[in-house]
Amino acid sequence: MNLYEQQASNRRRTWLIMFAFIAFLFLLGLGFDLFFLGSTVGFVPIGSLIALGVGSISAAFSYFTGDRAVLLATSARPIEELEATADEGERLKIRQLQNVVDEMAIAAGLPRPRVYVVPDPDPNAFATGRGPDHASLAVTRGLLDTLDREELQGVVAHEMSHIRNLDVRVMTIVAALVGAVALLSDWARRGMMWGGGGRRSDDDERGGGGAASIIFFVVWIVAILLAPIVAQMLAMMVSRKREYLADASGAELTRNPMGLARALEKIESAAAPTEMIKQGSAHLCIADPLGRSMNLKEGSWSDLFASHPPMAARIQALKAMAFQGEPHV
């Protein structure tokens, strides 16, 4: 897959996810209308309208504030702010990061993203935003302290590829929609308790409503209960495939796969969880910040729930690019 195919596939994916999201909102609202408000004459689909309205507004709001929310949640600080208060040795590190980001922005032919540092001793990094023009790149303090210039370049190139391939946009949209789905499912569950009486009187009026209505009701309940989990799994699946691609196109930017391979080895050996990065933004990171064991192997179960492919496989793939693959890693 080359860059343009990746971008095209990400655009398709974006539309598909949006479509599925709107379909889900309809299902949610329609079920609410049918079972709790009753479909009488002069029927106004108030539940559908509320679901669509609230869902869209909540998703749009999260889409435009998602990057700021992630940066805030990880206590990331803008690099310019750090530079102002840093001492001599510190300034060198910060300047190096700025230079490396500039270099990779030039290599990718993109505007320079905003750069942040997360105060966490575990080495990790992530990118977020709505696309190349509104992108932010954050690295942890631990990453700055652990990696040398070449390795840092590899990591920044990996994140820059996520930005260039529009992965960050897909991720931000997915995160926004997952949030909206969770919110609405929660409301619907509460609504069921509140509207339980309404449902019984509705059944009486229509004399049972027929088997079709019961099946739809079951589907609806299942959809509400499963939606947050399915949405989360979707986010994970999108992310795992993208990691290999970002590794490869990052190596294409630096023309030095070994830099990133060595960086991944160092990040892997510092296996402590990244405290500042919570579950919600795990899929954005270069390495799983939670240090979960399912990311260590590949298989159907890990394929469903792990946010990152196994580190050993990624390192192996990068070494193969550098014609340095070893049979036993």
Place this chain on the structure above:
Amino acid sequence: MFVLVFLGIIVALVVWVIASYNGLVGLRNQVQNGWRQIDVQLKRRHDLIPNLVNAVRGSMDFERDTLTAVMEARAKALTATGPADAAQKEGQLSQALGRLIAVAENYPTLKSNDNVRMLQEELTGTENKVGFARQFYNDIATKFNTAQQVFPTNIMAGSLGFKPAELFEITDDKERDVPTVDLSRH
């Protein structure tokens, strides 16, 4: 019927010419933009060099040759015109700078000086930026040239006034042997 088919072919041809022309114009603009990026980075490098030379001059008095070589290469690079000429002169400048950094490594007072280390970082950064700007330019220029040369676009590219872009490449074999200086691991 025949007239309709004939008209159809004409329309298809016109659409094809317009599409190829616009595609080539887009690529040509990207190539020009890529070249300007290189220019920006080269200028940054030229501005940085006097600072670096001043910072190390005091400690490296007897390495005057190395310093003069850098300043001379810089002066020459300032007069470069066009990708091929610039590539050659900038290559020589890179070489002179590489030697200066390699020599500076031998002076402990320089290595431990924060100012000098910061300047070295700036220089490494600038060298890399020049390199990556060149990589980006060459990639996009190659794409532009390929788009002109593939059949059937090659039939009309020339007559529409498109010329292949010059690549920014190292022509002198000696320059390929620039000593690689790794500043990242002190």
